[in-house]
Amino acid sequence: MTTTPDLDGLVATLTDLLGERGVSVDLPTRERQSVDGCKLSPILSAKLPLGLADVVAYPSSADQIVAVVDAAVAHGVPVTPRGKGTGNYGQGIPMSGGLVLDTSRARAVVEIGEGFVTAEAGAVMAILENQAWASGQQLLMYPSTAQSTLGGFLSGGSGGTGSIVHGVIAGGEFVKSLDVVHADGSGLVHIEGAEAQEYLHNYGTAGIIVRATVALEPLQPWRAFYASFDDFHDAFAALSEITPTVNPAPRLVSADLPTLAEALPSNPGILPGKASLRAILDEAAVAQATEIVERLGGTVVDVREGAQEIMKLSMISYNHPIEWLQRAHPDTYFHVEVGGAPLLERIDEVHQVYPGAMLHAEGQKGRPIGMLAAEYVSEEEMLAGLERLEALGVTTHNPHQWYVDVRVAETRARKAVTDPSGLLNPGKMPELEVAVDGSNGLMASGKAS
Numbered sequence: 001m002t003t004t005p006d007l008d009g010l011v012a013t014l015t016d017l018l019g020e021r022g023v024s025v026d027l028p029t030r031e032r033q034s035v036d037g038c039k040l041s042p043i044l045s046a047k048l049p050l051g052l053a054d055v056v057a058y059p060s061s062a063d064q065i066v067a068v069v070d071a072a073v074a075h076g077v078p079v080t081p082r083g084k085g086t087g088n089y090g091q092g093i094p095m096s097g098g099l100v101l102d103t104s105r106a107r108a109v110v111e112i113g114e115g116f117v118t119a120e121a122g123a124v125m126a127i128l129e130n131q132a133w134a135s136g137q138q139l140l141m142y143p144s145t146a147q148s149t150l151g152g153f154l155s156g157g158s159g160g161t162g163s164i165v166h167g168v169i170a171g172g173e174f175v176k177s178l179d180v181v182h183a184d185g186s187g188l189v190h191i192e193g194a195e196a197q198e199y200l201h202n203y204g205t206a207g208i209i210v211r212a213t214v215a216l217e218p219l220q221p222w223r224a225f226y227a228s229f230d231d232f233h234d235a236f237a238a239l240s241e242i243t244p245t246v247n248p249a250p251r252l253v254s255a256d257l258p259t260l261a262e263a264l265p266s267n268p269g270i271l272p273g274k275a276s277l278r279a280i281l282d283e284a285a286v287a288q289a290t291e292i293v294e295r296l297g298g299t300v301v302d303v304r305e306g307a308q309e310i311m312k313l314s315m316i317s318y319n320h321p322i323e324w325l326q327r328a329h330p331d332t333y334f335h336v337e338v339g340g341a342p343l344l345e346r347i348d349e350v351h352q353v354y355p356g357a358m359l360h361a362e363g364q365k366g367r368p369i370g371m372l373a374a375e376y377v378s379e380e381e382m383l384a385g386l387e388r389l390e391a392l393g394v395t396t397h398n399p400h401q402w403y404v405d406v407r408v409a410e411t412r413a414r415k416a417v418t419d420p421s422g423l424l425n426p427g428k429m430p431e432l433e434v435a436v437d438g439s440n441g442l443m444a445s446g447k448a449s
Contacts, residue, residue, distance in 0.1 A: 007054050010075040010099065014057050017067055024056045033100045036085045036092035037145075040323060042334050043379050043400035050093045050402070051427070053080070053100040060105040062120050062179065062210045066188050069181045069208060072099045078423045079183070081204040083122065083152025086145040088319055090402030091156045091203040095427025101208065103151050110211065112137075116176055118213040121151025126311060133307055137216040140166045140174045144318040146311055151209040154178075154200055159364070161252045161280065161314040164243060167365045170200040170406065174214055180207035182418035198414050202404045205425045206415040221283040222251060224309040226269025228276060229298040232257045235275040236344045236361055238296050242279060243363030246288045251280035251310075253363035254317045260358050260373065263328035264316050269302040278313055279363075321360045322371050332356075334376055335399065336386060339369035342393035349392055353385045403430050 014023045024030070030053040038044040054077075059065045072079045078098030085092055094100050107122035112135050117128055126146035129139050141162030143153050154175065159168040166172055177192040178199055188210060191199065199207050229235040235255040243253050254277070256264075261276035270276045277298065281289055283305075290300050316324070322335045333356075343350060344361065351357045354374030361370040377385070379400065386396045397405075404411055408430060415422075415429065 005077050005098065006075040007077060007098075010072060010077050011055055013071045013075065014055070014068060017071065018057060018059060018064065022058045022060070022064075024058075025054070029056055030054070030100070033082065033085070033102060034094055036082075036090060037088045038090040038093070038402070040088045040319065040326070040335075041400045042331075042376060043382065044090055044402070050090060051080075051095040052097060053094045054097045056100045056102060058102050058105050061108065062106055062188070065101070065103060065106055065121065065208070065210045066181045068099075068101055069183065070185060070187070072101075073183045073185065073421070073423055076421070076423070078426050079204075079208070080425050081151070081155065081208045083149030083155075084124075084145075084147060086148045087152065087156040089156070089399060091425070091428060092152075093402065093427075095402075098423075103208075103210075104149055106210075107149070112216070115216050116213050117216055118211065119150050120211050121149060121209050123150045124148070125150060125153055129311070130307065132216050133219055135216075136219050138162075138219045140172075140215050140217060141169070142314070144315055144320050146315055150212055150214070154209055154212055154214075155204050156201065158201060160318060164251065164253065164363050164365055165249050170197055175200060176213040176215055178209055178213075179211040181210055182207045183423045184418055184420060198407070198410055201406055202411045203425050203428045205404055205419070205428050206411050207418050208424065220248065220251075222305070222310050223281050223283055223286055224269075224302075224304040224313040225279040225281045225286060225289060226267075226276070226301040226303070227278075227293045227298045228271045228274035228301050229296070230274065231297070232275035233347065234296045234298060235277045236347060236359075238277050238293050238298060239361055239363055240344055240368065241292050241296075242277075242289050243368070246281065246285040246292075248282040248285055250282075250285065250289075250363060252314060252317055253277070253279040254321075255361045256321055257358045260321050260325055260360055263325040264321060265324070267316075269304075271301060278316070280310055280313055318362060319371060322373055325373055332375060333373045334382070335371045335373045336382065336389075337369070337397040337399050338372050338389060338394050339364070340367050340393060340395045343370060344368050346392050346394075350389065350394060353388045353392075354382075402428060404428055405430075 078096045080094040103121040106120040110118040125142045143160040178196045239255040356375035
């Protein structure tokens, strides 16, 4: 193992391993593969470019991913793993140059069994959900960016459709086992149980996910449920009641103010000038949800069935309303991530923290969460606003940084063993020990190493 990067040697090795179509040093390709979805953040966008790959590799199987990582380590070249590049926090940007490892061609679905599916890192979440439905099952959760990959979701994601019941990825029951590759020449490593949790949502800094087994559950008869309200307070009240009370539990509940709702793709279920509530409900829960909506002054606009309709609704949840808002109003809005009971109980005060603030709300296990969109402010004003939100009892997360900010000490300790030369996604770990509130993940200080 060399300590001096040997890019020419790595390119030659990768070309022998993957063929000429599996490796690229072309500048437009390197530029395209060096940016992820962090343009959702105007603060991060102002700092781009944050890194440029020297070479991009496209392994097409789990074994090839391992071979590529081993080759990079042998040549002393940093490795930044990448799925579809849909992450919103800069975790896929190669801060130190080197190799961008695009795993999206390694997409084999290895096995679907009773209660589980095993697939390679590049398997697309929407395809896994479709195949689960064909077997009479469903994923416990999948992200709103349903075209993202399994490895990308586990490495950089948090939750999504299904999180009302099952919570978030890390610390939950979703991941059964992982096959990972470290930067120590140990090859493919199989990890199960609690140990697998240490590789989730840390951007591949301690080990790159090559293959994963995640949990399935019996398929339910889902319906896409659309309602409208004249007053967004009533829409949020409906979300607060539907999420914990309808039975069977919802798979998703979202609510938006009219301006946010109008920015979403044209949909007969979303009425102009109205606050919108959307939910994925078990067929048996539709009547109960309808009673709640009508009692709170709303109107049920539409109820649809079918996998395509469910997926369509999923993909206008979580971060996606903010993305559509930014498209409708360019150079106007940023967002912060918020949560906790006071979020809806004190919504008028929450809206006063930033100019032009509007909450996109989501039902979640144990508490509402949301994305608070607001008109552009400076980074200092954004951080001051987070402090004001926390003074209201609202939990916050700053989405305008690219550092690992959960289980930092655990990740650092594992990385010291699995990545002794610091080659796995460098620049994503805090350089200094930072104060991290486990309830909200807000970083208090620190630089990336």
